[in-house]
Amino acid sequence: MTVLWTRDAAVEATQGKPIGPDWSATGVTIDSRKIAAGDLFVALPGERVDGHDYVAAALKAGAAAALVSRIPEGLDDAPLLVVEDVLAGLEDLARAARARSRARIVAVTGSVGKTGTKEMLAACLAVYGKTVASVGNLNNHIGAPLSLARLPQDCDFAVFELGMNHADEIRPLTRLVAPHATIITNVEPVHIEFFDGIDGIADAKAEILEGLQPGGVAVLNADNGSFERIRARARVLGVDRIATFGQGATCDVRGIAIEPGSDGTRVTAAVAGTDMTWTVGGIGEHWGFNSLGVVAVLHALKLDLAACLDRLATVSAMRGRGGQITLGTADGGSALLIDESYNASPPAVRAALSVFANTPASRRILVLGDMRELGATAPAAHAGLKDAVEAARPDAIYLCGDAMAHLRDALGRDRVTEWTETADALAAAVAANVKDGDVVLIKGSLAMGMKAIVSAVEAAGSPAPRLQAGGR
Template sequence: MTGALWTEEEAAAATGGRATAGFNVSGVSIDSRSLNRGDLFVALQDARDGHEFVAAAFKAGAAAAMVGRVPGSAPPGAPLLVVKDPLAGLWGLAAASRSRTQAKVIAVTGSVGKTGVKEMLRACLGASGPTHAAEKSFNNHWGAPLTLARMPEATRFAAIEIGMNQPGEIAPLSRLARPDVTIVTTVEAVHLAGFDSVEAIADEKAEIFDGLVAGGVAILNADNVHFERLAAAARHRGARVVAFGSGARADARLESARLTGRATVVKATLHGRPLMFKIGAPGRHLALNALAALAATDAVDGDVAKAALALGRWTPPEGRGSRWRIEIGEGGNGGSITLIDESYNANPVSMRAALAVLCAAKPEDHVGRIDKGRRVAFLGDMLELGSEAEAMHAALAAAEEMAGVDLVHCCGPLTRALHDALPAEKRGEWFGTSADLAAAVGRKLDAGDVAMVKGSLGSKMAPVVAAIRRMGHVRPDAEGG
């Protein structure tokens, strides 16, 4: 090996391809707009044909490109790795990367919390040695192999996120990753549009055990109603089951989670050993996710004490609970709004968790306001819920976590059911689209308010977040984002 991530000989051997010239690459990218200088650009044929962007990739500094055909726009003499199919080539790089490393690999799936747990693992394991983890939510048929293909050989720990929308997607990715440890965060009524029942979703999540190495560990949520179903599947594949949760059967057991508004103070035990630590964001669900990450750290012989300390510096990924203070007026003399950005995704479980975080936040008094600051939710549609979608939206109105919310504004056709079910004192306005809500949001907030924005990715709630941020000077909320 050289200092490169991949040489042309290694990449050609891994993919069965033919290199037109020598190259050393320091990374792997599928997007010409975000690649780093020295990357191997992979011309995937997906929503757009990546061959159209080979020239742009080299202009941006790509060291080579993996292609299924030689594009006419490629610069003369540019190093190319010609393969039968670029996606298959990416999987070849991923498999070779996994084979050449001695890293302990942890694969994470679940209906809720995959990305948060993956990011907690990045922090926890990083305290013990070189750690590699997926960017953003790279967890599908190209995201997981891309993460593996980018893994340096000297990695000691790796966290791979594995997701699904339809049956049959998880097992191949697990067999590619060959994890030493698997985590199933929870199983809920998510992606019901592609499955007949929640039990079918649980069985699909259990496919993550297919790739477990001999003697591997399955870390499962003991509080989830599908725990026994998952545990039986894991044991059938030879896994040792470690449970996390708040009940007596949990090996990693939550005793208490105290929300301070900008953090969570956790008291727990891990295999009978006491743990006390802080998470750099509020949320009981985050405390449970942290226990899964700590149990995984323990399973791969990481330093649990250092990992627990690292969680105090952890903050949620963008769009998944990150917090911002929007200072209004010159020098913030007009007061401020606290923004909780949950805009990346949503389902009934994560929606209730986000509402609980909003309720734990403390609005501020502000000179000039007669009333106190409010807790205001801006909610978009929860998608992929199947035939019960409208009923699930309406049910949120009676959720316990809704009690502390002062006002709810909704957008999207499915949230109309929620809007109509809300009590009059909490019912804000309903908008047909997130663009309509974004245009009006500046008139819906005042200094001292706490605003939380949440919806499925397809609901496009990011413009609402952007509109709130444009109301003033933006800075990370102290201790919270």
């Protein structure tokens, strides 16, 4: 495997003090449970656990060394790199990795659609050279530097997802990543509990432009209500290259037709005036629209689109983010589970409901949990889902969480099969009602623990081995 960090390079990057024998690392991790042989274990302190307590276990599991701020008891001769602050040390590694890299780097943010956009970009860029992307949802003040510290020196391209739920969170991350291209998928009232309004969210997303390298390109969603505000901010920052995507006539990448199907989404678009078509593996209009932004990035980087657009068909939704799984049912048949248990916001719920509504089924079973971080807008936001729920024509509706009581009341209590305060309390009832031919959509914010319902539905029947694409 490729060596990411020698001891000498890590010492130079962090100005730390090496202890014990020489070492080299082929990976970097912060989770001692996921150690691979040759990893550098970063012993971050946390609110509930301290990584220093797991250094011995990490080394026993095959870690090459550990980044620490103190020497754990009994490890005086172990391969350690001692720094004053472990998180700062991780950031130093990230900064050094970026400085030595020759890769062309893309940074992605937005209220919804970040992860799917990142995955589509990575799949396409891999056609042109060695490409890496941040794993899963590693997009915060820990995840972004961790992803960057994992950047191999010989990469040609890298894609990093940057997230936030407060102002001033993306700014230090984008300056660390220093991208050559940025894309803001959209600005929506997500995390609005922590902002005065949508303009504050737009300004926080626009922080990603502050790390853009000279001559770099900002790719913006021209259909979004915050487009003009973000474009104006880009100009203030001296960003000369702005590329646009959307369905408006003046977009650099203009969507002409987006047609979701049972196994993907077909897109027809005009790219700088030339009509092109492609298929995205993800199901839903939102997947097709987000692919317009991906193509806008690739075009702005002056890459040959004909060589890579077929790779979009290989990207579909992951478990928890709309992945579709065929499961056995207790009556001996099979049902389709749309697993959206990872997170929820008003636009994401509407997108998932659209996919749900267009999925053939004998019955549609809808399970929704609270959308968090909506602040004073939460009652209206939950009740406001009424039209989208009714348009999906569910045969059974299960709701959980205090905020979902507002949707229950908007729909009418007789229309709702069952409402409970928690996901755990709802799990058995949902699982018992899943029959042959059903499609089940389960969606809610991560803090609601919707995974408990997913697990109950999966356990109710023997799983069948088919994984499909899905929603956001």
